Amino acid sequence: MNLYAPVKQNRTLFDKHQGTIERAIEAVHKREFYAQYPEMPSPQVYGETAEADQKKLYELQPGAKFDRLKQTHDTWITSDEESPFTMQKLSISYPAFSEAGKYITAVQAAWSDWRKTDAKTRAGVLLESLERVKGSFYEVAFSTMHTTGQSYMMSFQASGPHAADRALEAIALGYQELTRFPEKLTWTKPAGKVNLTLEKFFTTVPKGVSLAIGCATFPIWNTVPGLYASLITGNPVIVKPHPKAIYPIAIVVAHIQEVLVENGFNADLVMLAPDTEKKLITKELAENPAVKIIDFTGSSSFGQYIESLPGKVSFTEKAGVNSIIIDSVADLGAMAQNVAFSISLYSGQMCTAPQNFFIPKGGIKAGDKHVPFEEVAKAIVDAVKGLVTHPKAGPAVVGAIQSEATHKRISEASALGGKTLLESAPVQNPEFPNIRSASPIIIELPASARATYEREMFGPIAFVIATEDTNQSVELASGSAREHGAINCGAYTVDNKVMESIAEKMAEVGTPVSFNLTGNVYVNQNAGFSDFHVTGGNPAGNASLTDPEFVLKRFTRVQAKVNHG
């Protein structure tokens, strides 16, 4: 006899990918360097003709139907997507439902086999889908570039291998937690002369319909962890992309649906639910009582609304204000080059980009010398100027500005007060003459201007803040993290005691710190399998990619006991 017997078991796909999942579980637990998907676009790894072939695919898409989805639909929606590089509308049409409620009904109808199959079968199907996505990494890159404004290289890496690694990480932890306890056992309790014996069966029950709400800047990277975490734990998922960035995640959903159907599952288990600015459907979906799980990346105000919805488990990444604390440096130039890159990369449109630079007003120790505050600020300003005006590096690093709102925020930043140390200017891109671009603006503010610098100024806007001393810098950075959230913190110090103190104080407000980064390692970067992304320990988000909670909260453990008398 077997209770909770799984349906549609598939060992073939699991066997094919077993090595990958076991290696991923090991990597997550060792937190060493590991990447299943190499981050550089390489013909050897990704196929000799892959880039050219997929570029053609991409070029056919604007103005046309995206017809690779296998999901049920009753209409087509033409998207608001627009390339920040060309300023041309993409005008892609996606299959959709005319009413949001129909997505709920459809995913619920498609759910039953997936809910009742086992962890191995789910893991096999999901890993196979990632392999298919790998075969589309270049199209993913082009579509990401021309929706988000990320440079081509960043689009490839962030939406391709890095995102796939994060997805694999979620599958691996999900698989591990689903199989952590035995499925069945015979339980025998000594009870005096006799033994009491029960057969026990354990199962995992998915929570219910999952809603993955995407953002406009990282449409794949920020969506796939929650999407795959919900799927591995047995839940159906409605993917509601940002209306300005549908195409990249549509490719992912299409591949998942393809593998589901090939293996006898219903494509509607995962549905793309596109919408347009004119008729947004996020709230209607989120408030539906059948929706039990919500993954969200976006603004603090919408994130707080999501978190406040009763009867849901939510995983949010909201706004954070990241700080760089400069106490002392070994090499002023090396520090300045490094932080200049972090400010400029994708024009500060990463949730991990630094905004506030706290520097003691009396200056800092740099190598053997004492360097006044103004000189530290100038070193950063000069490094940014050098980078963004570099004819090749400049446009490649800054990419384009995703939204008009961010563009407007930059142009209005000089009115915030303080002393503008570096004006923003368009960054010319020879390939895209119509690009919407803007180099960083750097403004000096007094420590007292907390109301200004403790707001997230999304985009390439940085503040240099003169503090009494490093103690005050840490106090301001940690206070801001506690009240307004922070995803990370950078710090420069040559003093181990100061380092320990900064690490400790920022840990108390749930903020990881990167110390003394120079060269090609940047505070913006979190490595899959090794770095937790967001801690959940401050208002920047209530979840962490990918800690055990991220998968555990998506299912319930239930058991049965059978007495054979």
Added chain:
Amino acid sequence: MNLYAPVKQNRTLFDKHQGTIERAIEAVHKREFYAQYPEMPSPQVYGETAEADQKKLYELQPGAKFDRLKQTHDTWITSDEESPFTMQKLSISYPAFSEAGKYITAVQAAWSDWRKTDAKTRAGVLLESLERVKGSFYEVAFSTMHTTGQSYMMSFQASGPHAADRALEAIALGYQELTRFPEKLTWTKPAGKVNLTLEKFFTTVPKGVSLAIGCATFPIWNTVPGLYASLITGNPVIVKPHPKAIYPIAIVVAHIQEVLVENGFNADLVMLAPDTEKKLITKELAENPAVKIIDFTGSSSFGQYIESLPGKVSFTEKAGVNSIIIDSVADLGAMAQNVAFSISLYSGQMCTAPQNFFIPKGGIKAGDKHVPFEEVAKAIVDAVKGLVTHPKAGPAVVGAIQSEATHKRISEASALGGKTLLESAPVQNPEFPNIRSASPIIIELPASARATYEREMFGPIAFVIATEDTNQSVELASGSAREHGAINCGAYTVDNKVMESIAEKMAEVGTPVSFNLTGNVYVNQNAGFSDFHVTGGNPAGNASLTDPEFVLKRFTRVQAKVNHG
């Protein structure tokens, strides 16, 4: 260099208890039978003179100060506690603060060393405290008996070994999760000609002040899992017992404080915050912004209030309505004996006690015979009658009625409608002539009377419900679990297909099922290390004892990276 360096490390206590914690982690993951603390009161295990010595201690306590707590206080509060066996007030005085906010200040002030010490030190201290509690199991039993109304044997088992095992389980899982990922490592990423190298440090950050709100029926069993889970993960805890059941948990808190102080930690890390019906302080504590974690056992309405408080992680066990589905039996008498015991044990005042018996109106198969509905109901009624009127077993099984409210509910139950099959009556207890007792009342209701039987009728009130067939029985039991919550379900069937279907349908509503229990295994019982208690998957509670979430939600993982250039 070391970031996040622990303070006050203590290897002595960890070494002493290392075997226990490792065995407990193994037991939790194998879910086999395991008990660290033998459940029978045994002189060999617990000491030749332990019972007599501790009885004396107990007898000195009524009317006196409980002076074993080492916590800061500014007043003494005389409790409302009253023995349901003697109906005498205990009038014990406990050290207390005159204002609830002072507990917050005190535990926060006591927190810093505990927050910064490591998992091994915490585990050693906490396991040592359990050993001290073990040395008080008999006093724990007397104090539990004379506050809750549990029989002496049940008081010993539930508040003594069973509770200590559950506490150990929480410590073990907490320790395992705290140490799941490395504390530090060197991370090396191949990057073309060079390698990028970072030192990485990981730490765990406790969420903040934890509030453990106790109940009147299981003052230790329901409090220690959350209490120890919060402590192992580094949080300070305010224990707010039910005003009618302070003494038992005061003994536990005293032992924890004693071991804390012996090892250089501040006693105020764990504080008893007693209150009286006249001036309840639970809401004031719960709403304090510094309180980040709340463990609660009690009513659904108060539990919902706790869950709705913003900015808190809550772990609730609320009311549930448990069902027994009777489809077919091998032996009618064996089933009836078993469920009669489950209804009667501690007069139905267990959260795991069954309330609703669903039986097909056309009767059931029992062995080779077909037995009509009326006969099945009569077998249960007769078994209960036989049990509670048995001069020795009766009083030992039913114990006393903890509260006047429950007593009133029983006396008013016959007015609920339906047909009373068995009247409630006082159960005489020769040792305690003044006892507040009541045998079970059993009422037959039609399937249509959902409004009556889907409410939790806390106490010895059972409904026998005639259904169309087993399908309807399952539908009603699962619907009730989905809407109103259930902690468990019992089922009797000789048909494996029916068994699979019941297990499946109840799993979907987060409800574990025990099949065909007869003899000395009862649906009310959940075994530490093997059975999860409450699933979190229906309104009976949002947490499960002890799954990984139960400890993980109490802390945050934070990391630091150091570049050495």
